[in-house]
Amino acid sequence: MSNFLSAVAVDPAFATTYADCTNTTVGYCTTPPKYQYASSAFIMGPIGDISDMFADMYFWSDSENRLVTEYFLHNPDKVALDYAGVLVLSLNNMKLDAGIPVTVQSASGTKSFLNAITNSAVCFVHGSGNSFGALKVLAQELLA
Numbered sequence: 001m002s003n004f005l006s007a008v009a010v011d012p013a014f015a016t017t018y019a020d021c022t023n024t025t026v027g028y029c030t031t032p033p034k035y036q037y038a039s040s041a042f043i044m045g046p047i048g049d050i051s052d053m054f055a056d057m058y059f060w061s062d063s064e065n066r067l068v069t070e071y072f073l074h075n076p077d078k079v080a081l082d083y084a085g086v087l088v089l090s091l092n093n094m095k096l097d098a099g100i101p102v103t104v105q106s107a108s109g110t111k112s113f114l115n116a117i118t119n120s121a122v123c124f125v126h127g128s129g130n131s132f133g134a135l136k137v138l139a140q141e142l143l144a
Helices: 002-007 012-018 047-053 064-074 129-143
Strands: 088-090 102-107 110-115 120-122 124-126
Touching: 047 064, 102 129, 110 129, 124 129
Parallel strands: 088 124
Antiparallel strands: 102 110, 110 120
């Protein structure tokens, strides 16, 4: 994680600014908060590797997020996380006020998402848990 964040020039403590750990029903937070857990919401890679990751899904009795996280923890050489939200920024457990870590920017007549952490474009924004309302607001801004 530290190597990745250093490579994209992001302070590993950025999550302490944006995390909202007041509602444990939408997700677990560490102390201090870190953007560090695998999510099954967005997965990409060679189909054979993804198939290996989900090979036990038929017998799995928990959530697919837990399966993906378990696989990640046991296979750090095969799975990488986007710790700074460079490609996909998840808003779950983030403060959803004016300090949200993503905004809609407009340049040359084109709108896109801007990751406030990296100050660069982010391709995908995921609004799960407590963040679905914030995602809807971003979608409205994108379409306005």
